[in-house]
Amino acid sequence: MAGIVHIPWYATGFRHDAFETALSDVTHTAQRYGATHWFVHRSRDDRYKFLQAVDFDSKTDFERWWHGHEMIEFRAMTSGWYQIPVFYVWHDLVTQGTVSAIPVA
DSSP: OOEEEEEEEEBOTTOHHHHHHHHHHHHGGGGGGTOOEEEEEEOSSOTTEEEEEEEESOHHHHHHHHTSHHHHHHHHHTTTSBOSOOOOEEEOOOOOOOOOOOOOO
16 A cells, blocks of 8 residues: 555635635545545644545555646635645554444343
């Protein structure tokens, strides 16, 4: 597995809600390029701060998505809605877990 790419975004003045919608709409397009998992987090303390994360098996697949027409259109459409530069960082998954609720009889 190539890893998980984290893309931190910081929205500009009063554009945070529109940016959230646009970011949510474009993130799922990564599956067309081989992404296996993705999410977008929004900070509760700083409503302008977002973290987009996408899992890819290869960096080539990520680059095809990042430089693909969906992400180019997203960045053009939202130009001025976020601070630049945007630096993405690759991470390796070390551990993860989840807790399932136990049904009450």
